Amino acid sequence: MxxxxxxxxxxGRTLRPMELTTVSEDAAVMHDGTEVIRHDGLTPGALxxxxxxxxxxxxxxxxxxxxxxxxxxxxHFGETEAGLIEGMEQGPTFRSALGEEPYPEMMxxxxxxxxxxxxxxAVIVKGDLTxxxxxEEYEAFLDAYLPIFGDRCHHIRGNHESYHGxxxxxxxxxxxxxxxxxxxxxxxxxxxxxSGAVDGDTLGxxxxxxxxxxDDHPILVMGHHHPWNPESAIRPEGYFGINPDDSERxxxxxxxxxxxxxxxxxxxxxxxxRRFSATRQVPFVEVAAVKEFPGAWAEYRVYEGGIxxxxxxxxxxxxxxxxxxTRGMYGxxxxxxxxxxxxxxxxxVTAD
Numbered sequence: 001m002x003x004x005x006x007x008x009x010x011x012g013r014t015l016r017p018m019e020l021t022t023v024s025e026d027a028a029v030m031h032d033g034t035e036v037i038r039h040d041g042l043t044p045g046a047l048x049x050x051x052x053x054x055x056x057x058x059x060x061x062x063x064x065x066x067x068x069x070x071x072x073x074x075x076h077f078g079e080t081e082a083g084l085i086e087g088m089e090q091g092p093t094f095r096s097a098l099g100e101e102p103y104p105e106m107m108x109x110x111x112x113x114x115x116x117x118x119x120x121x122a123v124i125v126k127g128d129l130t131x132x133x134x135x136e137e138y139e140a141f142l143d144a145y146l147p148i149f150g151d152r153c154h155h156i157r158g159n160h161e162s163y164h165g166x167x168x169x170x171x172x173x174x175x176x177x178x179x180x181x182x183x184x185x186x187x188x189x190x191x192x193x194x195s196g197a198v199d200g201d202t203l204g205x206x207x208x209x210x211x212x213x214x215d216d217h218p219i220l221v222m223g224h225h226h227p228w229n230p231e232s233a234i235r236p237e238g239y240f241g242i243n244p245d246d247s248e249r250x251x252x253x254x255x256x257x258x259x260x261x262x263x264x265x266x267x268x269x270x271x272x273x274r275r276f277s278a279t280r281q282v283p284f285v286e287v288a289a290v291k292e293f294p295g296a297w298a299e300y301r302v303y304e305g306g307i308x309x310x311x312x313x314x315x316x317x318x319x320x321x322x323x324x325x326t327r328g329m330y331g332x333x334x335x336x337x338x339x340x341x342x343x344x345x346x347x348x349v350t351a352d
């Protein structure tokens with residue numbers, strides 16, 4: 001919960017440029033344009049009033065902190081113009097200035113510096129490693145992440161790879177065993193298509209994994225595409241994410257196994273959490289892109305009794321300057337779409 005207090009008693013109206021970006025168990029971060037305002041040492045699960053915002057910090061799950069890990073997605077190495085999507089030509093679009101470091105490289109450089117500072121047990125890249133699926137772009141991605149994180153870095157392909165028939169990365173599906181959690185990596189991309197799917201072999205693998213892992217041991221599933229909402233009255237044939245049939249089957253598997261605690265993806269370049277009635281409190285999570293507004297990465301804190309997600313805006317000055325520019329893409333609509341609500345960015349993954 002958060003709201004902005006406005007002079008004169010107007011509660012709930014957002015005054016830009018100040019935004020409450022991130023709330024964790026013990027900290028809050030606001031952005032006033034490119035200025036970063038951080039408050040540390042806050043009481044977990046308590047109501048706070050700071051910088052004109054009223055908000056509640058996340059509850060700290062019980063037990064010891066076992067590990068931290070991070071995810072990024074939609075890094076798009078090789079892209080040269082932000083804001084280009086077929087069918088949405090209203091602009092504006094943005095490029096790096098002549099002689100500047102290309103923005104995909106710069107944004108990932110700044111993101112990896114922040115992620116390195118938390119000493120992550122793993123760094124997971126959830127697809128769209130490249131812009132056009134070329135080997136050179138993939139190697140640029142590897143050059144940016146592997147020297148820093150080594151074998152802690154794991155990745156899957158996205159539609160920017162599969163659309164060009166590329167199968168960069170390790171064979172999928174596969175599991176990553178971390179202290180207190182198992183991460184299940186699945187490939188939702190389809191050769192020659194931008195949309196996604198989850199085939200029967202992958203669903204069977206997920207069922208077997210959930211059966212093999214103890215019921216009280218959490219599994220977080222990571223893919224690139226978001227699922228279709230199985231409660232929707234509209235069932236589009238060319239759905240942009242995971243097709244409706246496979247989305248229904250994925251949700252059924254998640255509902256049948258309580259240790260499958262959440263599904264996490266990218267693809268939409270936005271922060272959003274949905275929960276479906278069949279899976280109750282299980283979050284289906286989209287995290288915004290690294291390469292453009294809000295310029296984000298997600299941290300996961302794994303405790304003995306739960307997990308928190310904390311989305312961070314990349315805070316280096318050059319990253320904030322770029323991401324603030326790109327807020328205005330798609331006729332000015334991109335900022336609100338991509339940023340999401342505070343509860344879309346920061347929340348506790350529950351056992352229920």
